Amino acid sequence: MDELELACFQIISAAGIAKSSYIEAIKEAKKGNFNKARLCIDEGDVNYTQGHNVHSKLIQQEADDKKINFNLLLLHAEDQLMSVETCKIMASELIESYERIVALENRR
Template sequence: MNEVYEQTCFQIISFAGTAKSCFLEAIECAKAKGDPSELLKEGNDAIQQASISHQKALTLDANGELEVGLLLIHAETILSSAETVRDLSQTIIDLLINK
């Protein structure tokens, strides 16, 4: 069970971290007057994968098959942060493009 726990947590961390980086890079791209659409797509794809891993964790937890520890809490924090950056990035990009 420990291996499943670690694998699931690291999948969430990896995908969510990638997503957050893509959204931040998309903002920088828009600041430089580039087209951020590919970075936004890549970020959305990564956050979708993180969400799939998170759903797996929730299912395992509901079945009593998942330990809850600091690593999972860390993974969920990174996922939450990535979701926040995603939500704000589009607004920031819109403001940069329309100014």
């Protein structure tokens, strides 16, 4: 496995773990476990950042005139990283919505 393939798999792995954490955050919020949901978001952020850092190194290599051979694996890794960012936004919005729902139900 060459350096680029390894970087791609690191990005894909980190993105997958982050996505799982964000989905777990939504599930916890749905059950009313908002503190646990926030912990899951934080865990997801750590993994997302790891993947993002690997991606940033690839961008820096390209900027330093070390050509990166663009391939389908890199495209997939970048796609996974972008979709996780969307997943985080949606998870955060859903957690906030569940908190508002619970607050409204408790006011009845």
